[in-house]
Amino acid sequence: MVSGKRIKVSSKRFCSAAESGLGALRYTIEALNFAATISIDVELQVHPEVFATGWAYRWKHADQRAGVLQLAGPRDSDWGDLATLGIQFEVHRNGELIDHPVQISPIAKMVRLSLDLDVVDGDRVRIDKWMCALLGHYDQRDRLMAACRDQLTAASRQGYTLLREAHREVWAQRRQACDLEVDGAPEVQQQLRFQCFQLLQAYGPGDRALPFYAPRQSALELSAQSAPWEWEVYAFPFYLHLRPRLAKALLDYRYAHLPRALHCATALGYDRGATLFPTRARVSQAARSAAPIRADLLSANATLAYSIYCYEQQTGDREFMIDRGLELLIGLARFWTQRVHFSPGKQQYLLHGVTGPNEYSQHRNKPWYTSYLARWTLEYAVESVRWVKTAAAERYAALEERCKFYEYTETKQWTAIATNFYLPTPNGEGIIPAHADYFDLPEPATEVATDGEASTPVREPVHRRQLVREVQQPEVLLGLYQFAAHFEESILRANFQHYEKLQRYETPTAPGIPTILAARLGERKRAQELFDRLLADESDWGLSVDGSALGAAWMAVVFGFAGLRSRVDHLVLAPYLPEQWTGYRFSFYFQNRRLRLEVDRSRSVLYNESDRSVRVAVGGNLKEILGGAQILC
Amino acid sequence: MSRLFPIDPWQLCENRLNAASLDRRRAYFVLNNDRLRMDGHFAEPYGSEGSTASPRSGIDWCRLRIRIDGELVDLSLCEINRYARKLDLRLAEV
Incomplete structure (x- = not known):
């Protein structure tokens, strides 16, 4: 230190995998060459404006034992409108517990518990800090406050070491069950492990359903923007194959969002039970008004139906369809029914004004991917209605009543639309146009890389992006990956070669689907190049790891290689x-x-x-x- | 990642406090469970970060301020002889 004092510090921390919302920090400081008074401030500070819209500091309570803050959030927030955050600490000097009185700072939005003690050369001071976060409802605030303090007391009684052991045990099981081991490429192994680590640390004991959806944010931070639709594509398969119960919890989470999806659709003028899931599942009214619902972003609706289908197939659990899946599908099918329009000229149903997964291409007419998914959703919904009706007649009747579902008229309408849905026609080489005007657009100019790699498209200025065939997220390729069985290999290959060339690898997830397709088509060299790119791309990370890309590398190995x-x-x-x-x-x-x-x-x-x-x-x-x-x- | 941390199948490790890439490295040391998220900051303050004007994060869980005879332990002001930080992927600990 500037004064010439030398100290030795060690700091260890973990977030418990065994106990929900619990964390611990052990901080040791050793005086090497001085005798002095050490003042320790153990703090917890909140900045509600940073982590979520609509959350505000309410009050705190601190005493000799612990300090607890409470934050109130929007009333309609999913996992409660009151967050209770608490800390407790303990100081040991050379293994002996210090029992000095603690000073409590009156500063708002912060708990600061302070303690002074004297040390001499060679003394070791150990600070153990326990942290606990609870979520609940405003009317239970006293109970939550007490529960938080109880949990902290229990943690401190158990002590750092025992808590850590419990955490390690649960973590080891979780990790071993989900490990993807790679030999001969330690750098790949490190990256894969790190990515799987992020996906695995994101959920709590007992496969708790809500907050783990995005590992980059904790529950509280999540309430501002959560569950982007990419998650459905890139993280859902990971959980589905490794922890099916968690995948179900994710679908339950979507189910819990049904009232909001209804609200979103209603706000845009849709009715009769149509649902529109926002591409980012916003949680509260306040947050929603900050970012308006857009009628052209339909990817979450499109991918949700596909996730339900994958869940059914992968787990063989058909109960979900009866309990919740069908209700979700009915809402989605009703949405598509109203979103399409009938063209008197073509005598077909069309979808116009859609921004698909490829967000460089906005408000397109007759988009292939979204149309394909919409048509398939309608067919899947009809099929599922029939199945549930025979398999669980009683529950089906209850559902019919609850959703005001008129089977005969509605399924007839769905079938009529699905059989007469317009999809842009492939050209002579079998290339499927991304949207109706696709073939009228020029290919972007390419620049040939100097190091002998493949040429890359020149970056177009934003106002020209709409005017060339640029691809940000693989859109047609995503459809071909999800429904590979519907297409002949020659079609897959032709489209892969066509679109991969145009693909801009600017988002972390972008190389994921192309890698899988390349591997499945036997283009191993290209698959390897794309996979390397997938691992290398960390450009978007900023202050935290980009959650949406995490499952993509795992998928590339499992579904691709x-x-x-x-x-x-x-x-x-x-x-x-x-x-x-x-x-x-x-x-x-x-x-x-x-x-x-x-x-x-x-x-x-x-x-x-x-x-x-x-x-x-x-x-x-x-x-x-x-x-x-x-x-x- | 391999540009920031040495290759090791089970950990992300650094042996030098690299002030220039501190922000970028921080992202790798985030720990969380279903409700609690600890950002990748040091427990002790580092320079001006964490002041009221520029909060470190929405919820700053790990904050500790230690003063020795009134002198604040701030890693940006200390002369560091030995330093190591490690994310252990086997144990999920930093």
Whole structure:
């Protein structure tokens, strides 16, 4: 230090995976060459304006034991309108607990507990700080305050070490179950582990449903902007394959948003139970008014139906469809029914004025991706209505009543639209136009990279972006990835080659889908290049890790390199080993069976770690693996 | 990532306090669970960060201010002999 005093400091921290909303910090400071008075301020400070719209500091209560702050949020916030945040601390000098009186600072928005003590050379002062966050409702404020203090007291009684052990135990289980191991490429391994770590640390014990949706933000910070639609595409599959219960919780979260989605659609003039999920699922009225609902951003609606479909297929859990899925689908189908219009000239239903996943291309008419998803959603909804009606007649009747659902007229209308939905026609080479005017746009000029890499499109100024074929998020490719089974390989290949060339890799997620397609089409060199790019892109991170990109690398390995695809009653696998790697291994769930794939230079083996058999298609042959057995892929 | 941290399959580690890329590195040391998020800041203050004008984060959980005979422990003012910071991916701890 400036005064010449030397200190040795060690600081350790963790957020408990075992106890919801609990964290701990252990800070040790050792005086090396002086005797002095040390003043310790243990603080908790909040800046509500930084983390969320509509939240404000209310009051605090601090005493000798603990300091607790309460913040009030918007009344209609999802996980409660009162946040209770508390800290407690303990100081030891050379292992002996210091019991001096604590001074409490009166500053607003802050808890500061202070303590002075004298030290001499060689003394070690250890500060243990416990932190606890609770969420609840305004009318329970006293109870929450007490609960927070109780939890802090319990934590301090247990002590740092025991809490840490509990955390480590839970974390180890979580990590081992979800680890994706890569041999021969330690830098890839490090990045993959880091990304999986972010996805895994984001949720609490017991697969708590709400706040883990975006790992970059905690529950409170989340309330301003949460659950961007990209999550449906890039993080949902990760949880779906590794923690199916969590995937269900994510869908439950969407279900909990139904009233808001209804409200959004109503605000735009839709009625009769149509739902529009905002591309960022905003949580409160206040936050919503800050960023208006846009009638052209429909990606969340499009991807939600697909997630429900994937969930059903991957888990085999059809109860969800009866309980909640169908209600969601009815709202979505009703939305699409009203969003399309009938063209007297074409005698078909069209979708106009849509900004799809590729946000460089705004307000397009007849977009292929969104139209395809809309048409498919209508068909899926009709099919699901029929199934639920026969499988659970009683609950179906209740649903009919609740949603004021007129099966005959509505499904008839859905079928009529779906069978007569306009999709832009592919050209002679099978290239699917991203939207109706796509072929009328010039390709962007390209610049040839000097280092011999592929040429990249020149960046167009913003006002010209609409006028060239630029791609930010892969839109047509996303559709071809999600519905690969609907298309012939030649179509997939032609479109991959066409669109990949135009793709601008400016967002962290952008290389994800192209990597998977490249790997599945056997373009291994390109797949490797794209995968490297996927790992390298951290440009958007700023102050925190970009959550939306985290699942993409895992997906690239599992769905791309290993070629994993799920079908209604079997799996498809086509694993290969990227050139620089010597092996990779991962586990996943398929319809309640735990499976493990191990790939190395000599062979690929799929282990069935469950006690029930599973069917797997490898190289076009459908094989049955009994429980506990294995096959070569 | 490999440009910021040495390659290691189980951890992100730094052995030098790099003031220039401190902001960027901070993103990697964030810990959270379902309700609580600890930003990647040091517990002790670093320079002017954390002042009322520029809060470190929405909820600053880890703040500690230590004064030794009135002199504040501020990492930007200390001469540092040995330094290491590590995110352990096996244990989920910093």
